[in-house]
Amino acid sequence: MDRRLLPLAASAFAIGTDAFVIAGLLPEVGADLDITTAAAGQLITVFSLTYALAAPVIGTLTSSFDRRKVILFGLAVFVAGNVVTAVADSFAxxxxxxxxxxxxAATASPQGTAIAAAIAPPERRGRYLAVVTGGLTVASVLGVPLGTLIGAADWRLTLWTVAGLGVLAAIGIAVWLPPTSAPAISLAARLAPLRDRTALGILATTALVLAAGYTFNTYVGAILEEATGGSEALLTVVLFASGVGALVGNLLAGRLVDRLGPERLLLAAQIATTVLLVATPLAVHSLAVAIPFSAVFGAVGWMMIVPQQHRLVTRFPEAVSVLIGLNASALYGGVALGGFIGGAALNWVPVTGLGLVGAVISLAGIVVTAAMIRAPKPVPSPAAV
Structure with missing residues (x-):
């Protein structure tokens, strides 16, 4: 493997861990900052919403710059944000x-993918991209549960650890990667695919899929408190099971997309997710049930990412780089929406009932997918980007 990919994968690992690890620490964060669990969940919401809104704009403003300098600047801001979070003495x-x-994160993460594509030989571009995006998958398998375990002593230690990972990634990028440039793309060009109904529908589905899952996942530490007895070590076991499931689901999705087609696989995974979310009140009281449940939930959830990317690449090959970026924004936007809805729903439902709220959002996603399957196949738009 090209060693230049290692710091890029490390950057993706650090950002992926940071994006989701606080979910396992919400009770500790809430107690330390003297806020409710719902309020603590908004720390995930604001991170994800900022990423979703800022990534296209930052990508435009920095598109004419050396990508190595941009990713290093983004990692510096990322590290600084984690350090300030680690020392924060107030919720504000x-x-x-x-x-x-x-x-x-919105500055650094898209650059990692862009650099991997730029340095890859044409015949190995897919493998180069897979190594970098694999950092996110590894984050779900190892980063999040290990971060939760470290946070058992003090949740702030987890943020210090993530900041350290960002520093290591930055050092590797500075030492191993050459300066890299790419053609500038205007903001109007980046957002042009949103005028296409099919592209907009696919991106909306991504947002709904993630919102459904993260209505539950954002508050998973609190939801599983009875099953784990408040033990961070046991919560780590459950999160690790979810991460392993995510890895398996991601691997299976590639094969199943080829056999079933992306729409059929996506719809099947959405239906399965809805059923699992409806069943969550029955699955979160016993550790013996919560562990396999989390593994299956992680597998089904990650199984939906690959078909979404496949749909974009197949239908809009002329705009794939822009649409993959917008899909990442939709992903983080969905995480933010799920965290916000879950926090608001806690005013009316117990924390163990958040799966039912997520199921309603998942049903909306199924409606969108089914409507798109029934619609006539579009003719790809002219190269607007």
Whole structure:
């Protein structure tokens, strides 16, 4: 493997861990900052929303710059945001720090993919991209549960650890990667695919899929408190099972897309997710049930990412780089929406009932997917980007 990919994968690992690890630490964060679990969940929401909104704009503003310098600047902001979060003594400061962290992630993360594509030989581009995006998958398998375990002593240690990972990734990028440039793309060109109904429908589905899952996942530490007895070690076991499931689901999705087609696989996974979300009140009281449940939930959830990317690449090959970026924004936008809806729903439902709220969102996603399957296949738009 090209060693230049290692710091890019490390960057993706650090950002992926940071994006989701706080979900396992919400009770500790809430107790330390003297806020409710619902309020603590908004730390995830503001990070994800900042990423979703900022990534296209930052990508435009920095498109004419050396990509190596851009990713190093983004990682510096990312590290600074985590350091401030780690030392924050108030909820307001922690929120501001998570916005800063989201801005850094929105700057650095897309550049990692762009650099991998730029340095790859044409015949190996897919493998180069897979190594970098694999950092996100590894984050779900190892980063999130290990971060939760470290946070058992003090949740702030987890943020210090993530900041350290960002520093290591930056050092590797500075040492191993050459300067890299790419043609500038205007913001209007980046957003042009949103005028196409099919592209907009696919992106909306991504947002709904993630919103459904993260209505539950954002508050998973609190939801599983009875099953784990409040033990961070046991919660780590459950999160690790979810990460292994995610890895398996991601691997299976590639094969199943070829056999079933992306729409059929996506619809089947959405239906399965809805059923699992409806069943969550029955699955979160016993550790013996919660572990396999989390593994299956992780597998089904990650199984939906690959067909979404496949749909974009197949239908809009002339705009694939822009649409993959917009799909990432839709992904983080869905995470933000799920965290917000889950936090708001806690005013009316117990934390163990959040799966039912997520199921309603998942049903909306099924409606969108089914409507798109029934619609006539579009003719790809002219190269607007």
């Amino acid at each position: 400061l922690a929120l501001v720090a998570r916005v800063v962290t989201g801005l850094g």
